[in-house]
Amino acid sequence: MGFISDQLIQWHKTSGRHNLPWQNTHDPYLIWLSEIMLQQTQVTTVLTYYKKFIKRFPDIDILANAEEEKVLELWSGLGYYARARNLHKTAIEISKNYDAKFPSSFDRLLSLPGIGRSTAGAISAFAFKKKKPILDGNVKRVFTRYLGIKEWAGKPSVEKELWEIATRNLPKTNKHIHTYTQALMDLGATICRRTQPLCNNCPLKSKCISFKKNLTKEIPASKPKKTLPINEIYLLIINSRDSYLFEKKPSKGIWAGLWSMPELENFKNTANWIKENLNEDDYKMLEIGKHKTSFTHYKLNIHFQYIFLNSSKLLKTDNCKWIKKSSLKNAALPSPIKKILNTLKDV
Ligand code: SF4
Known part of the structure; x- marks a missing residue:
C-alpha cells in the first residue's frame, strides 16, 4: 500500500x-x-x-x-x-x-x-x-x-x-x-x-x-440489497387542547425509553381504548394514515388514526402523558413520530 x-x-x-x-x-x-x-x-x-x-x-x-x-x-x-x-x-x-x-x-x-x-x-x-x-x-x-x-x-x-x-x-x-x-x-x-x-x-x-482508473463512482460499493421483513404497528394519535397523548416505550426494544403514541393490536378496539383510558365516548376521527420507515433489519409500516377529543383526562397514568404541541420540539420522540406529527393538520 x-x-x-x-x-x-x-x-x-x-x-x-x-x-x-x-x-x-x-x-x-x-x-x-x-x-x-x-x-x-x-x-x-x-x-x-x-x-x-x-x-x-x-x-x-x-x-x-x-x-x-x-x-x-x-x-x-x-x-x-x-x-x-x-x-x-x-x-x-x-x-x-x-x-x-x-x-x-x-x-x-x-x-x-x-x-x-x-x-x-x-x-x-x-x-x-x-x-x-x-x-x-x-x-x-x-x-x-x-x-x-x-x-x-x-x-x-x-x-x-x-x-x-x-x-x-x-x-x-x-x-x-x-x-x-x-x-x-x-x-x-x-x-x-x-x-x-x-x-x-x-x-x-x-x-x-x-x-x-476512474472508479470513484463504483467505489465504495454499496451494501448488497436484501429483502427485509415488514412489521406493522397501529398507533392512536390523540389531540386535545393543544396537546397530544404520548405513551412511554419500555426500556428495551424499538424506540426504547422514548415517547411514542398509544399502540394497539389493530384499530378494531379504538373506541374501547378511549373509553377505558380517557373515559370518553365522544371523539372525532380526523384522519387515517400510514407512514413507512425502515431500520437495519426490517421495514416498519406505521398505521395511525388521528383523533380529536374535547377533554384531556387520563385514567391510567402509568406510562401516558399529554405533551403540549409547543413542547414537542424538545421532547424525546422517535423521528418517524415527529415526521408524522409534522404532516397532520392543526385542529
Ligand atoms: S483518495 Fe479519494 S479523493 Fe483522493 S484521489 Fe483517491 S478517490 Fe480521489
Missing part, C-alpha cells in the same frame, strides 16, 4: 480542519462525546448539539447523575437514540467504577457501552496519544478507493483486511498520531467525499487506484 501516513500528516498542516470545538483538547470526555455524536451525523449538525450538551453536562459526573430522559431530550433531533442511552450508561459506569476518570486502556474503553473499535481507537489517539487505528465510514471510503477494493466494505473478510491496512498504515511513532487520525477523518469528510470527490486536491492522487 505504501505509507500514506506521512503524506496525510503533511497535508493536514495546510488543508485539514483545525478549529472544530472538540479539537485542540486531550479531554477524553469531550472527545468521546464528539465521537459518539459524529458516528451517524454530519459535523454541521453535531456542532449545535455538542455545544448544548457540554453546557448542560459539562463533566461526566453531571451526565451520570442526570435522568436518562433529560439526556434523551437533549439528543432530540440527532436520531439514533441508542447512542444517547449508551452515552448515559457509560457515564454512569465511569463515574461508579473509574472514579469519574476515563480509562486509558484500549480494552477497557472497548468494553464500555456504545464504544466500538473505531471509537475506542479515536479516543486512544486523541486523548491518550496511543497508536490505535480507526475505521469509520469515511476512512473505509478512503482506503477502498485508494486501493481499488471493489467489494462492500462491510463484508467481514473485507473489513478484516481494512483493519489490517489501517493498522499497517499507522505512523511509525505516536508523536503525530493525533494529527494523522484527524487527517484521515478530514480527508474522508472534505476531499474523498462520497459524491464528487475532490481528487485534484487530494494528497494521495498520484497512487490512488480509483483516481487513476
